Amino acid sequence: MNTTTKATASQRSATPLISLPQLAPWLIAILFLLLLPVIFNSGSALTIMNQMAITIVFALAYNMLLGQAGMLSFGHAVYMGLGGFFCVHLMNMVEFDGLWLPLPLLPLFGGFFGLIFAIIIGSFSTRRAGTVFAMISLGVGELIAASSIIIVAFFGGEEGISADRTMGPETFGFDFASQLEVYYLTAIWLVISAAAMYLFSRTPIGRIANAVRDNEERAEFLGYSQRYVRMISFCASGFFAGIAGGLFAINFEILTEENLNLGTSGVILLVTFLGGVGFFIGPIVGAVVFTLLQTVLSQYTEIWQLYLGALFVATVMFFPAGLTGLLAMHIQPFKLGKSSLLLRPYMRMLVPILVCFLSIAALLETAFHARHAPIGENEMNLFGIVFDSHGVLPWVVIVVLVLGSGFLVKRLAPELKEAWDDANYLEPRS
Amino acid sequence: MSAPAIELRGLKKSFGLAEIIRGLDLKIEKGERHAIIGPNGAGKSTLFNLITGRFHVTEGTISMHGERIENLKPYQINRRGLSRSFQITNIFPKMTVFENIRCGLLWTMGYKYSFWTLVSRQHHLTERTEEILEKIKMTERRDDIAGVLTYAEQRALEIGITIAGGADIIMLDEPTAGMSHSETDHIVDLIRDVTEGKTLVMVEHDMGVIFDLADKISVLVYGEFIASDTPEKVRANAKVQEAYLGAASEED
Numbered sequence: 001m002n003t004t005t006k007a008t009a010s011q012r013s014a015t016p017l018i019s020l021p022q023l024a025p026w027l028i029a030i031l032f033l034l035l036l037p038v039i040f041n042s043g044s045a046l047t048i049m050n051q052m053a054i055t056i057v058f059a060l061a062y063n064m065l066l067g068q069a070g071m072l073s074f075g076h077a078v079y080m081g082l083g084g085f086f087c088v089h090l091m092n093m094v095e096f097d098g099l100w101l102p103l104p105l106l107p108l109f110g111g112f113f114g115l116i117f118a119i120i121i122g123s124f125s126t127r128r129a130g131t132v133f134a135m136i137s138l139g140v141g142e143l144i145a146a147s148s149i150i151i152v153a154f155f156g157g158e159e160g161i162s163a164d165r166t167m168g169p170e171t172f173g174f175d176f177a178s179q180l181e182v183y184y185l186t187a188i189w190l191v192i193s194a195a196a197m198y199l200f201s202r203t204p205i206g207r208i209a210n211a212v213r214d215n216e217e218r219a220e221f222l223g224y225s226q227r228y229v230r231m232i233s234f235c236a237s238g239f240f241a242g243i244a245g246g247l248f249a250i251n252f253e254i255l256t257e258e259n260l261n262l263g264t265s266g267v268i269l270l271v272t273f274l275g276g277v278g279f280f281i282g283p284i285v286g287a288v289v290f291t292l293l294q295t296v297l298s299q300y301t302e303i304w305q306l307y308l309g310a311l312f313v314a315t316v317m318f319f320p321a322g323l324t325g326l327l328a329m330h331i332q333p334f335k336l337g338k339s340s341l342l343l344r345p346y347m348r349m350l351v352p353i354l355v356c357f358l359s360i361a362a363l364l365e366t367a368f369h370a371r372h373a374p375i376g377e378n379e380m381n382l383f384g385i386v387f388d389s390h391g392v393l394p395w396v397v398i399v400v401l402v403l404g405s406g407f408l409v410k411r412l413a414p415e416l417k418e419a420w421d422d423a424n425y426l427e428p429r430s
Numbered sequence: 431m432s433a434p435a436i437e438l439r440g441l442k443k444s445f446g447l448a449e450i451i452r453g454l455d456l457k458i459e460k461g462e463r464h465a466i467i468g469p470n471g472a473g474k475s476t477l478f479n480l481i482t483g484r485f486h487v488t489e490g491t492i493s494m495h496g497e498r499i500e501n502l503k504p505y506q507i508n509r510r511g512l513s514r515s516f517q518i519t520n521i522f523p524k525m526t527v528f529e530n531i532r533c534g535l536l537w538t539m540g541y542k543y544s545f546w547t548l549v550s551r552q553h554h555l556t557e558r559t560e561e562i563l564e565k566i567k568m569t570e571r572r573d574d575i576a577g578v579l580t581y582a583e584q585r586a587l588e589i590g591i592t593i594a595g596g597a598d599i600i601m602l603d604e605p606t607a608g609m610s611h612s613e614t615d616h617i618v619d620l621i622r623d624v625t626e627g628k629t630l631v632m633v634e635h636d637m638g639v640i641f642d643l644a645d646k647i648s649v650l651v652y653g654e655f656i657a658s659d660t661p662e663k664v665r666a667n668a669k670v671q672e673a674y675l676g677a678a679s680e681e682d
Contacts, residue, residue, distance in 0.1 A: 211522050217484075222537060
């Protein structure tokens with residue numbers, strides 16, 4: 001037995017640091033990030049992509065707490081926001097006091113300030129997990145958001161503080177005046193941060209954070225102080241949130257109270273949960289979907305937040321593992337080679353489900369228009385169809401569509417359920 | 431002679447007005463397999479929780495290898511080389527069997543709170559984990575999520591986590607609770623195997639297991655030891671027969 005372990009040991013030490021299959025998703029992601037602005041090169045598209053990248057970094061940082069260490073925070077915007085505020089001040093010092101600081105390094109300082117505040121606040125908030133931690137994070141979040149209005153000298157009061165990112169020393173000939181340059185800067189920081197956070201989850205402290213999440217008491221009987229483990233996770237998360245804050249400062253050149261308040265803290269919880277807390281890529285998926293919905297949907301409808309809310313509630317209720325979890329559910333049938341069983345019921349469900357969603361949306365939109373449009377303006381345009389939101393016929397059509405498609409979905413559901421069960425078992429069930 | 435592995439002196443524990451542990455004195459020598467028995471509610475689990483730092487001591491002292499350990503934190507006591515299992519299965523349910531065992535190894539192998547090493551690159555750590563998996567005969571279950579194991583497997587995993595760190599004092603709280611006969615036999619073999627050369631303290635209800643494993647038995651009744659001796663002498667002790675064994679045989 002001794003010889004076999006020695007043999008495997010020498011075999012293992014010969015393996016490279018990272019194998020190609022492990023590296024492949026990262027290379028594809030980097031390539032994708034490089035090519036994105038070639039495909040979507042409009043100014044608004046670049047803005048959306050930058051915002052997406054920032055949200056991804058923030059959501060990944062948030063998931064270091066929620067998913068990895070099992071800590072539910074209602075005030076994590078504080079660390080991103082403070083990192084961002086300090087970065088705006090640094091940019092102003094570069095502009096007015098002649099501080100030498102190349103812009104690409106700024107997010108690192110954002111991370112640094114996020115870390116400092118995480119150390120201060122974490123020193124007392126990580127004593128307990130669960131409700132106690134959640135309540136303290138909520139209180140601290142409110143406290144800092146409120147002081148940001150009061151301490152005008154630093155936070156700029158209601159209108160916030162702004163800066164100009166182009167005033168620093170040029171880096172390799174870039175002055176970051178164009179959106180595209182900012183995009184690539186953001187993308188580089190996104191890759192660095194995501195890789196660092198992924199590697200963190202693979203270190204002893206990252207693994208023990210999972211153990212403390214699962215069973216904090218057992219971890220204590222294995223030599224680990226649950227409080228220290230939470231504290232370190234919290235600081236790491238604060239650091240990366242601060243980096244996201246620095247990127248935000250560079251992109252938008254302004255920070256306000258909104259970056260610190262409960263709204264922003266709530267959104268990041270929503271984003272992370274939507275994507276799935278149990279997977280490393282969950283927050284990435286969540287951030288992409290959320291930013292797209294937020295920016296694209298808000299162009300078409302005033303009640304986009306209602307749809308987002310509904311999506312969130314539906315996720316929590318039906319897919320607690322998030323969108324990534326929904327995808328991961330299909331690995332088992334795929335491995336068993338039975339994914340084809342699902343194809344037919346999915347195809348049959350597709351149209352009724354689409355019609356059901358769209359007609360419910362139509363119902364909401366029409367109701368909203370009927371109540372909120374200026375008096376006399378009864379005509380509305382929905383999916384390219386113009387009709388009278390006060391008329392009886394459109395309402396009848398919409399209600400019939402909702403009920404009809406809903407009925408079809410309900411009728412087809414058992415078939416899908418059966419196909420799903422079949423696809424998940426090796427043996428055909430009797 | 432060296433200091434005993436564990437020594438209790440005048441140990442007391444009260445919850446409010448209720449005194450659960452009423453002045454215990456006990457020496458457990460190094461390498462001894464010591465069983466603590468007693469009827470339900472006698473305070474066996476409380477005693478375990480006092481020794482391992484889960485509860486605060488009301489009065490008295492606990493020493494480990496001659497050093498006082500009462501009222502230290504569980505992780506501080508663990509770092510001195512004492513590891514325990516729990517009466518109710520206490521594992522990391524969402525992690526794999528392999529990771530469960532590895533968690534038990536991380537501290538004692540010196541990784542502590544490191545965030546600059548990758549666990550997958552630590553071949554020594556992986557090998558140790560696999561050795562322990564082999565020892566508890568769970569190599570095939572390596573990549574399964576611990577939460578989906580059978581009850582007996584979870585109990586074996588619990589023992590695996592407990593012994594993984596290489597602690598020289600192992601405390602097992604009812605390791606065979608809720609197991610069938612064959613499962614119990616398997617676990618007893620496992621315990622004997624993995625605690626070779628170590629100090630073992632266990633709470634157990636199964637008399638077969640106790641007389642099979644223990645070098646010494648202490649009988650705890652209402653927070654006091656009424657006997658503490660070799661199995662033969664404890665079996666012959668009239669007080670014990672009256673208080674405990676007698677009652678047990680009547681039940682049969």
